[in-house]
Amino acid sequence: MAKPIRIGIIGSGGIAHAHIRQYKQIADVEIVAVADVIPGKAQQFVESLSLTDAQAFDSHRAMLELDLDGVSICTPNVSHHVTTVDALRAGKQVLLEKPMSVTLDEAIDMVQASKETGNMLTIGFQPRYDPNMKLVGDIVQSGKLGKVYYVETGGGRRRGMPGGTFISKALAGAGAMADIGCYSLDMALNALGYPRPLTVSAFTSNHFGTNPIHHPQASQFEVEDFGVALVRFENDLVLQFKISWAMHMDTLGSTMFLGSEGGLKVNPFGKGNWSGVWDGKVGDITLFHDFMGQQTSTPVPGIEHDKDLFFEKVRDFVDAVREGRPAPIPGEQILIQQAIIDGVLRSAEQRREVEIKLPY
Incomplete structure (x- = not known):
């Protein structure tokens, strides 16, 4: 036993x-x-x-x-x-x-x-344990896309702001960037093999969280409910990262990997106010490529599963x-996305591009 x-x-x-x-x-x-x-x-x-x-x-x-x-x-x-x-x-x-x-x-x-x-x-x-999330990484790592030069990721809820400890700067440190943005970053960075970031230029706001019409704890709201960033990496790779707890829009779009030989589009899973972020399953996956000199797209069959x-x-x-x-x-991987989130917050506060310095 x-x-x-x-x-x-x-x-x-x-x-x-x-x-x-x-x-x-x-x-x-x-x-x-x-x-x-x-x-x-x-x-x-x-x-x-x-x-x-x-x-x-x-x-x-x-x-x-x-x-x-x-x-x-x-x-x-x-x-x-x-x-x-x-x-x-x-x-x-x-x-x-x-x-x-x-x-x-x-x-x-x-x-x-x-x-x-x-x-x-x-x-x-x-989300790493969703077979379809693993499939996204397998496709990116397979070389099918050629040289990946641009990635766009992030997610947005039309409405979906938490309260309590999540909106306290002293307890949470950050808002949407840390709460749900970390999922988007992990999805993209893990598929790419966690490349080394160099710089980030970012903007954040909290128009919804500080408005009592949209949040019952507006007077206590101290973090960002929206953020967008452009992150530069080694090897001529750039990532656009965007996240929102609330917005007047249905979606912030798909996650996209653009490569010299192909592109991969991954739609978010689910519908409704609290959907649209990468904290669980993924939606439709499509590969864009040329075949016999013709532009084409291939739906990637999703893997059916009932995993918790x-x-x-x-x-x-x-x-x-x-x-x-x-x-x-491993923490060594996630430290890299923590460095990006840290850079996002510094850049937004200073209103300029900042360097990302890693200890190794």
Whole structure:
């Protein structure tokens, strides 16, 4: 009989409930502890979910003194850095919810802690587990498009602004860019093999979030609800990145990869106010190319599946812990998109193009 994987949860908000649901479906996994900085909240969480064998803590550091194989970090963005570094240095394997961090310096510190301790840091991007998302990457990496020189990605909700910790600059660090923009970036950058960014020129605004007609917490809204950026990479590649929590438009368009030999168009999945971002499945995929001297387009057959992508993310983490495998979605990769988001926010604030400096 396999030795149970002992899991602790840091943070007991909404996303922690999603993690608990997935862990409960995996054999030989025990939720043994929950920590939350708000006194009594972890205990209430444990009782509400009938986690009879789990201990509750008001300090994540106290929880990390337990014998744990891994932890899920489900705190507000501002706490990602300290909880991750503490967990890694306490000898735990870490599944961290997106976005990775608030600042680039924090992300660098987190990756460094993972390298120094030899403990895993994986970031929670469940769309990676959609077979069609993998198909997009396979097509781009196949060389079918030739030299990829331009990529356009991002997404927009006609309406879909969150509240609470998501709109507090002190707790979230950023708004739409970090919340849903990170999904768009991961989709494009992962397909491209995470190239090295050089510069970014960006603009952000919050016309909807600060308007009481559109948001009930308008007076507390401190982050961007829209952003657009032009990112330059090594090897003569440029990416246009755009994201919106709310807008007077039905869509910000498809994700596109333009290459010297072909182009790939990927439509977003779903309909309605809260759709149009790359936080789950993908829609239609079309390859544009020449054939026998003629311009043509080929629909790429989608892969039918009924996978629960969030479950696949959590299960992959558990399997990696159990088998001693590397991080499924390593922090070293996501650090690159964190550098881009950091550059977007700096550029928008300074109203000019800025350089992106990576530590390696």
